[in-house]
Amino acid sequence: MHKEQQSFIRKYIFSTDHKVIGFQYTIVGLFMALVGGYLAYVFRYNLAFPGESIPFFGDALDPKTYNGFVTYHGAIMFFWVAMPILLAGFGNLLIPLMVGTDDMAFPTVNMLSFWIFFLSTVVLLISLFLPSGPFDGGWTIYPPLSADGYHVKPSFPASIATGGTLFLLALALEFTSMIMGGINFIVTTIAKRTQGMTLFRLPIFVWFQNIAALIFMVSVGPVVAGAVMLLLDRTVGTGFFDPARGGDPILWQHLFWFFGHPEVYVILLPALGIIGEIIPTFSRKPLFGYRMMIYLVLVAAFLSVIVWAHHQFVAGIDPRMGTFFSVGTILISVPFAGVILSLIATMFQGKIRFTTAMCFATGMVAAFLVGGLTGIFLGSDVFDIYAHDTYFVVAHFHYTVFPIAILASLAGIYYWFPKFTGKQLNETLGKIHFWLTFIFFNLFAFPLFFLGLAGQHRRIANYEVFDYLAQEPFTTLRVIATIGVIGIWIAQFVFLWNLIKTLRSKEVAERNPWNATTLEWAADSPPPHGNWQTPPVVYRWAYEYSPENQTKDFIPQYVQE
Amino acid sequence: MNKPSLGVLGVSLLIFTEVMFFAGLISAYWVARLEAGEWPPLGQPRLPIASTAINTAVLLLSAFTMYKAQKQRKRSYLAITAILGTAFLVLQGREWVRLIAFGLRAQGSLYGAFFYTIVGAHGVHVLAAVIALCYYLWKFPKSLQPLALFWYFVVFLWPILYIIVYIL
Amino acid sequence: MKILPDRASSYAAEVDSVFWLILLFVSIGFVITLAVLLYAIFSKRERAKYFTGSNWREYRWVAFGMIGIALADFIILGYELKVWHKTQWLPEETHYKVGVLARQWNFEYYYPGPDGQLWTNDDIIVRPPQDTLVLPLNKKVMVELRSADVIHALFIPAFRFKYDCIPGRTIQRWFEPTKEGIYMVSCAELCGVLHSRMRSTVKVVPESAFQAFLQQKRMEPLATK
Numbered sequence: 035m036h037k038e039q040q041s042f043i044r045k046y047i048f049s050t051d052h053k054v055i056g057f058q059y060t061i062v063g064l065f066m067a068l069v070g071g072y073l074a075y076v077f078r079y080n081l082a083f084p085g086e087s088i089p090f091f092g093d094a095l096d097p098k099t100y101n102g103f104v105t106y107h108g109a110i111m112f113f114w115v116a117m118p119i120l121l122a123g124f125g126n127l128l129i130p131l132m133v134g135t136d137d138m139a140f141p142t143v144n145m146l147s148f149w150i151f152f153l154s155t156v157v158l159l160i161s162l163f164l165p166s167g168p169f170d171g172g173w174t175i176y177p178p179l180s181a182d183g184y185h186v187k188p189s190f191p192a193s194i195a196t197g198g199t200l201f202l203l204a205l206a207l208e209f210t211s212m213i214m215g216g217i218n219f220i221v222t223t224i225a226k227r228t229q230g231m232t233l234f235r236l237p238i239f240v241w242f243q244n245i246a247a248l249i250f251m252v253s254v255g256p257v258v259a260g261a262v263m264l265l266l267d268r269t270v271g272t273g274f275f276d277p278a279r280g281g282d283p284i285l286w287q288h289l290f291w292f293f294g295h296p297e298v299y300v301i302l303l304p305a306l307g308i309i310g311e312i313i314p315t316f317s318r319k320p321l322f323g324y325r326m327m328i329y330l331v332l333v334a335a336f337l338s339v340i341v342w343a344h345h346q347f348v349a350g351i352d353p354r355m356g357t358f359f360s361v362g363t364i365l366i367s368v369p370f371a372g373v374i375l376s377l378i379a380t381m382f383q384g385k386i387r388f389t390t391a392m393c394f395a396t397g398m399v400a401a402f403l404v405g406g407l408t409g410i411f412l413g414s415d416v417f418d419i420y421a422h423d424t425y426f427v428v429a430h431f432h433y434t435v436f437p438i439a440i441l442a443s444l445a446g447i448y449y450w451f452p453k454f455t456g457k458q459l460n461e462t463l464g465k466i467h468f469w470l471t472f473i474f475f476n477l478f479a480f481p482l483f484f485l486g487l488a489g490q491h492r493r494i495a496n497y498e499v500f501d502y503l504a505q506e507p508f509t510t511l512r513v514i515a516t517i518g519v520i521g522i523w524i525a526q527f528v529f530l531w532n533l534i535k536t537l538r539s540k541e542v543a544e545r546n547p548w549n550a551t552t553l554e555w556a557a558d559s560p561p562p563h564g565n566w567q568t569p570p571v572v573y574r575w576a577y578e579y580s581p582e583n584q585t586k587d588f589i590p591q592y593v594q595e
Numbered sequence: 596m597n598k599p600s601l602g603v604l605g606v607s608l609l610i611f612t613e614v615m616f617f618a619g620l621i622s623a624y625w626v627a628r629l630e631a632g633e634w635p636p637l638g639q640p641r642l643p644i645a646s647t648a649i650n651t652a653v654l655l656l657s658a659f660t661m662y663k664a665q666k667q668r669k670r671s672y673l674a675i676t677a678i679l680g681t682a683f684l685v686l687q688g689r690e691w692v693r694l695i696a697f698g699l700r701a702q703g704s705l706y707g708a709f710f711y712t713i714v715g716a717h718g719v720h721v722l723a724a725v726i727a728l729c730y731y732l733w734k735f736p737k738s739l740q741p742l743a744l745f746w747y748f749v750v751f752l753w754p755i756l757y758i759i760v761y762i763l
Numbered sequence: 764m765k766i767l768p769d770r771a772s773s774y775a776a777e778v779d780s781v782f783w784l785i786l787l788f789v790s791i792g793f794v795i796t797l798a799v800l801l802y803a804i805f806s807k808r809e810r811a812k813y814f815t816g817s818n819w820r821e822y823r824w825v826a827f828g829m830i831g832i833a834l835a836d837f838i839i840l841g842y843e844l845k846v847w848h849k850t851q852w853l854p855e856e857t858h859y860k861v862g863v864l865a866r867q868w869n870f871e872y873y874y875p876g877p878d879g880q881l882w883t884n885d886d887i888i889v890r891p892p893q894d895t896l897v898l899p900l901n902k903k904v905m906v907e908l909r910s911a912d913v914i915h916a917l918f919i920p921a922f923r924f925k926y927d928c929i930p931g932r933t934i935q936r937w938f939e940p941t942k943e944g945i946y947m948v949s950c951a952e953l954c955g956v957l958h959s960r961m962r963s964t965v966k967v968v969p970e971s972a973f974q975a976f977l978q979q980k981r982m983e984p985l986a987t988k
């Protein structure tokens with residue numbers, strides 16, 4: 035298993051090592067989080083203080099730039115933050131270690147997948163700085179708007195260098211990269227498990243990553259087909275979504291949401307996987323209902339690909355279809371209730387230790403609970419007619435996506451940091467980071483519910499022309515939400531300080547500082563290329579914490595008794 | 596340990612994703628077609644069913660030679676497969692040129708747009724498969740199975756598309 | 764502060780009741796779950812108790828939770844689907860018809876002309892600089908939504924009414940204004956640069972005043988299409 039010495043470029047840039055690739059994904063993802071967060075800050079400031087100049091940016095946003103910024107904020111946070119960090123980043127770092135193998139099944143494909151992702155990031159950033167302005171058609175890219183209303187006859191190839199085309203191209207590249215990653219995950223898990231690692235001994239994280247990859251691969255094909263069609267509309271001038279030529283703009287919505295809804299689960303499941311590792315460790319208890327959790331998530335995964343049209347209740351779909359999609363959507367609450375309750379049951383009568391990772395994990399569960407429950411309002415077609423495209427929706431999905439993409443990612447970073455860097459993040463700074471992030475997040479997202487219920491619709495740069503919304507208390511609520519965003523930013527500087535401080539310190543972390551049971555803790559910190567001197571052997575399931583009639587409060591998977 | 600080959604697993608998953616891609620395209624095509632009523636729209640050239648049947652035969656034959664190559668592990672069969680695949684692409688290209696001359700444009704109607712997109716998407720896959728084949732021809736690795744699997748996918752997808760787009 | 768804005772249509776109260784019903788169940792669910800979470804946190808002990816939830820006796824509490832959620836779901840669905848039926852299916856008879864044609868970036872309103880048909884040459888058209896949709900009080904109105912360019916959405920919060928205006932198709936829905944007054948209308952679907960400024964108003968007047976309005980509109984020289 036010993037790998038030879040490699041040049042710097044082969045080792046850190048064009049590396050086929052899953053850990054380096056995982057780091058690359060995570061770093062690009064964190065960088066893009068800064069970009070997406072900056073955009074959020076700029077337009078939130080603009081909303082709170084309309085017409086005033088924005089510190090660290092410049093003049094107040096004109097409506098076109100505003101539309102561009104919200105478009106990129108959404109797309110970046112989904113596809114260039116949550117996906118690379120949760121799915122590709124953590125997946126790459128952990129899956130081979132957790133199944134006890136030296137690397138992914140196809141290391142070269144893995145490397146390629148990162149560089150395609152990197153290319154997609156570059157294309158996206160270029161499209162943000164085009165002289166003709168960034169793409170401003172919303173992250174859902176609805177035609178005809180996203181095809182410039184079919185007013186302009188595209189001239190190939192000049193039409194490629196437009197915001198919309200590059201945006202679509204970046205998305206297509208990103209999807210390609212994630213497909214390659216997903217194939218790697220599943221094949222590695224099926225075929226490269228170490229001796230003794232049966233399917234039901236896999237850590238829940240590995241299960242959820244694989245189900246996420248599977249959902250992604252089921253749902254991504256149609257949206258890629260749609261993206262190809264839209265790209266052709268924009269570049270060579272076909273009329274797939276142009277009603278004047280017999281095309282149908284609603285068709286795009288179906289192709290997009292068939293993917294778009296399951297996509298939420300593609301990022302949710304890795305997040306729940308991370309939480310599902312952290313809570314048992316810091317409760318010193320087995321994961322409650324391990325097998326049931328897998329079955330429930332499979333049920334939810336299935337439901338997730340048949341409920342997409344709940345995004346189209348207002349698009350004039352047949353009311354009978356509305357009924358079907360409403361029932362399906364609301365019933366998704368049942369399996370997820372099971373998962374959330376099982377996570378809570380895992381903590382019950384445990385020996386709980388609130389490390390920073392555990393704080394983030396608990397905070398994630400609590401915040402996600404709000405997001406999940408408010409989904410029922412929107413799953414109800416009657417109320418969705420009113421709430422659709424208002425800030426109620428914005429509040430709802432920030433209560434789902436923020437816990438997923440930010441809280442769970444940070445939980446994972448605090449938890450596995452010692453394994454992959456050999457250093458342990460400072461706990462005091464970590465706690466401050468958690469509380470600031472959590473409180474300011476609620477300060478930001480909760481007022482949005484009230485704004486949405488008042489009828490405040492989305493993607494508006496300035497509410498001055500909407501008399502009702504331009505008065506109190508709505509102006510104040512918008513200011514509070516903006517303070518929340520600024521607070522979230524400040525909290526991240528604490529994290530940055532913690533990172534710098536920790537990486538510069540000489541203190542070395544233990545091999546298994548949390549006394550956890552899964553295989554990655556058996557490897558060196560950080561694990562070398564190839565991971566193991568001798569491949570580990572697995573003797574039991576992943577959660578043997580506090581077994582009865584034992585003095586030790588945990589027995590790792592790799593220890594023979 | 597009797598674990599499945601990595602390559603075969605990987606290619607199977609890839610094919611699965613590709614099937615979903617084509618399913619998306621085809622369902623979009625059917626939606627458009629049902630909404631349009633008259634299909635093909637008046638004044639649009641008909642598709643050449645007969646000459647495309649020859650292309651189809653060429654491609655199907657390549658599946659047989661691929662099977663032979665796999666069974667007998669002969670480079671020569673692999674080369675024939677590559678030639679047949681290329682021939683298919685050339686024949687398809689010739690047909691496109693003729694259709695364009697007849698006035699079937701991707702820009703004009705959905706009929707043309709879907710024809711070129713679906714057939715073009717398949718063509719790109721054949722091209723990719725031919726390139727992979729050339730790589731295999733050069734390296735000639737121990738197992739031809741992953742390549743063969745992808746080749747069969749590309750070949751047997753075609754008759755389905757042929758029936759849906761040309762005949763129905 | 765009002766949570767939901769003023770109601771001015773016949774079904775607004777029912778839509779709101781769906782909201783309050785769901786809020787009730789969701790709040791109960793939230794409070795119980797949070798209480799259980801806190802209880803779990805405070806139930807911590809020196810040595811954790813080993814149980815895995817792999818048998819019914821242990822798992823039943825989670826199962827009861829799921830059954831509880833499922834029951835709540837079915838109650839919500841049972842009620843809301845009734846309201847859905849009422850709001851979505853066109854009533855047997857509607858008294859008036861209006862057409863809404865959205866374009867970048869305003870709404871145009873159409874009333875049938877002498878032929879009683881919408882979208883014909885003799886339609887009465889209200890278009891900018893006038894931008895008020897005048898509606899009769901307590902009459903069922905059928906609305907036909909269309910768009911001239913991209914997708915827009917006609918959003919009348921006071922009516923709890925929102926539907927997309929989609930190019931290439933016509934969406935038919937209905938409402939019945941039940942309160943005189945002037946209400947805000949916005950476009951709720953991102954529709955381009957000036958989406959931020961796309962607005963309009965609805966004015967609900969007694970039927971006689973509505974008739975007078977139509978009469979007066981008919982007198983105006985017809986704006987050429």
Ligand SMILES: [Cu+2]
Pocket residue numbers: 294295341342344345
């Ligand atoms: Cu959804």
Ligand SMILES: [Cu+2]
Pocket residue numbers: 865866868914915916950951952953954958961
């Ligand atoms: Cu609009």
